[in-house]
Amino acid sequence: MIHVRDLTVTFGQGTRSVRAARDVSFTVAKGESFGLVGESGSGKSTVLRVLAGLNPYWTGEATVGGVAVAGRDARLPRMVQMVFQDPYASLHPRHTVDRALSEPLEIQGIGDVGPRVERALTDVGLGPAFRFRYPNQLSGGQRQRVAIARALMLEPKVLLLDEPTSALDVSVQAEILNLLRRLRQAHGLTLLLVSHNLAVIAHMCDRLAVMNRGQVVEEMDVATLRRQEPREAYTRQLLLASRGYDREVAAGIVTYD
Amino acid sequence: MNNPRASGATTTWRAQLLTDTPASRNQARLGQFYRGWLQFKRNRLAVLGLLIVLLLIVVAAFAPWIATHDPYAQDLARRLLPPGTPGNWFGTDEFGRDTFSRLVYGARITLMIVVLVAAIAAPIGLLVGTAAGYAGGWLDTVLMRVTDVFLAFPSLILALAFVAALGPGIENAIIAIALTAWPPYARIARAETITIRNSDYIAVARMQGARTARILWAYIMPLCVASLVVRVTLDMAGIILTAAGLGFLGLGAQPPMAEWGAMISAGRRYVLDQWWVATIPGIAIITVSLAFNLLGDGLRDVLDPRKS
Numbered sequence: 001m002i003h004v005r006d007l008t009v010t011f012g013q014g015t016r017s018v019r020a021a022r023d024v025s026f027t028v029a030k031g032e033s034f035g036l037v038g039e040s041g042s043g044k045s046t047v048l049r050v051l052a053g054l055n056p057y058w059t060g061e062a063t064v065g066g067v068a069v070a071g072r073d074a075r076l077p078r079m080v081q082m083v084f085q086d087p088y089a090s091l092h093p094r095h096t097v098d099r100a101l102s103e104p105l106e107i108q109g110i111g112d113v114g115p116r117v118e119r120a121l122t123d124v125g126l127g128p129a130f131r132f133r134y135p136n137q138l139s140g141g142q143r144q145r146v147a148i149a150r151a152l153m154l155e156p157k158v159l160l161l162d163e164p165t166s167a168l169d170v171s172v173q174a175e176i177l178n179l180l181r182r183l184r185q186a187h188g189l190t191l192l193l194v195s196h197n198l199a200v201i202a203h204m205c206d207r208l209a210v211m212n213r214g215q216v217v218e219e220m221d222v223a224t225l226r227r228q229e230p231r232e233a234y235t236r237q238l239l240l241a242s243r244g245y246d247r248e249v250a251a252g253i254v255t256y257d
Numbered sequence: 258m259n260n261p262r263a264s265g266a267t268t269t270w271r272a273q274l275l276t277d278t279p280a281s282r283n284q285a286r287l288g289q290f291y292r293g294w295l296q297f298k299r300n301r302l303a304v305l306g307l308l309i310v311l312l313l314i315v316v317a318a319f320a321p322w323i324a325t326h327d328p329y330a331q332d333l334a335r336r337l338l339p340p341g342t343p344g345n346w347f348g349t350d351e352f353g354r355d356t357f358s359r360l361v362y363g364a365r366i367t368l369m370i371v372v373l374v375a376a377i378a379a380p381i382g383l384l385v386g387t388a389a390g391y392a393g394g395w396l397d398t399v400l401m402r403v404t405d406v407f408l409a410f411p412s413l414i415l416a417l418a419f420v421a422a423l424g425p426g427i428e429n430a431i432i433a434i435a436l437t438a439w440p441p442y443a444r445i446a447r448a449e450t451i452t453i454r455n456s457d458y459i460a461v462a463r464m465q466g467a468r469t470a471r472i473l474w475a476y477i478m479p480l481c482v483a484s485l486v487v488r489v490t491l492d493m494a495g496i497i498l499t500a501a502g503l504g505f506l507g508l509g510a511q512p513p514m515a516e517w518g519a520m521i522s523a524g525r526r527y528v529l530d531q532w533w534v535a536t537i538p539g540i541a542i543i544t545v546s547l548a549f550n551l552l553g554d555g556l557r558d559v560l561d562p563r564k565s
Binding site for chain 2: 053076080
């Protein structure tokens with residue numbers, strides 16, 4: 001469903017250029033849930049934004065559902081949509097929930113707007129009472145549900161998730177993750193999830209790739225992650241670090257390049 | 258949450274406006290509007306400004322019924338009468354025309370100038386600013402350098418030059434003021450656009466396949482309008498003063514038109530002995546300018562997007 005080969009993303013020009021991703025390659029099968037893990041600045045969100053068509057500065061190959069990401073193909077909106085990290089920044093402050101959910105339908109010329117909006121709201125567990133609220137009348141979790149509903153309005157095959165829970169309260173995180181799992185089953189979605197949280201990845205994904213400094217360090221399945229048996233030294237260090245702060249671990253942290 | 262049967266009719270419509278679960282887009286929009294009004298109402302001075310502006314509108318709309326005399330009827334036997342004279346409560350000018358009636362008809366001209374300048378300059382500024390800010394690159398450079406050129410001239414001087422080229426008259430004065438008024442609006446709209454063009458909801462719209470025109474119109478402009486409305490309202494005082502200035506210099510409204518600036522200009526010859534001929538239209542200009550400033554201040558408190 002998602003093919004990425006030798007993806008290299010460069011920001012800036014000349015000597016001051018930064019390569020945020022270097023020769024990244026991975027494949028996600030239809031219906032699979034794939035995770036991209038790494039510390040801040042490892043390039044995982046950059047890869048996601050390339051697949052979303054939001055970053056034009058890259059080389060290599062990237063296709064989603066057989067459609068090339070480069071060149072703003074008209075089929076892409078119905079193929080891939082994205083949920084962003086910060087639900088406080090991803091909803092237009094002057095658009096009601098109704099407007100936010102109707103926009104994709106109107107842009108793509110899909111009729112039957114009212115019933116579809118109500119169905120989408122019910123689908124994410126909000127219900128029609130929320131339809132005409134403004135974002136400032138919603139909590140963070142409710143906003144993220146609206147953002148998820150909006151991403152699903154065009155019935156995409158692939159959903160890109162950029163740290164979908166890291167801006168939310170811990171109590172709400174589990175709700176949103178369970179909602180995403182349910183929606184994935186109900187709609188047969190292929191998920192590409194970016195997170196620095198290994199527990200979230202273990203909960204949501206079948207396979208994952210570990211990224212460091214713009215490169216994929218290793219790919220593994222979730223069973224390997226759960227058994228804590230990674231191949232690479234960097235991944236072992238990441239796993240140790242994710243258990244929480246430990247003086248010995250912190251002292252032993254090495255920079256891998 | 259809000260039980261419509263809770264009490265009398267007044268609480269019902271308030272409850273409907275303030276409900277957390279509006280039943281339609283219009284109800285939601287009205288609710289937002291009503292919340293804004295409740296906030297605006299707390300600012301006494303802004304309400305005073307609004308009342309004066311409303312009074313100006315009413316006076317302009319019903320001028321023939323409010324005026325006690327024909328504003329152009331001359332009566333040389335009753336020239337330069339002081340205020341308080343029975344029949345001419347605000348006095349008369351050098352041709353014996355009733356100052357009150359001329360003020361009332363002048364309100365029409367003042368209002369027309371303000372409305373037309375705002376209606377011409379604000380959309381131009383909004384369009385130029387949002388297009389430049391969203392597109393970036395060479396379009397931004399070209400549009401902003403043109404804006405800079407216009408900004409470099411003092412607006413009254415540029416308006417003078419335009420009027421001198423186009424010929425004196427109220428229409429040309431309006432065009433000249435509008436041409437000098439849009440650059441600050443373009444600047445504001447561009448600055449707002451740059452802060453929001455990289456936000457996630459714009460990215461979402463792009464992923465949904467929205468065209469640039471739609472993104473500008475439905476996503477960016479609604480967020481720029483708030484600060485623009487505030488700025489235009491605050492500028493209205495300046496617009497009135499510029500128009501009065503042009504009228505005073507003989508380049509705006511032409512005699513015998515009852516325009517406040519031209520009235521001051523005509524009265525300045527008598528300012529030592531018959532001070533009221535120039536003073537009364539001056540007071541009108543000050544009052545209306547102040548009212549627009551107070552209104553703009555109040556609107557800024559309500560509409561400022563950084564406060565919500």
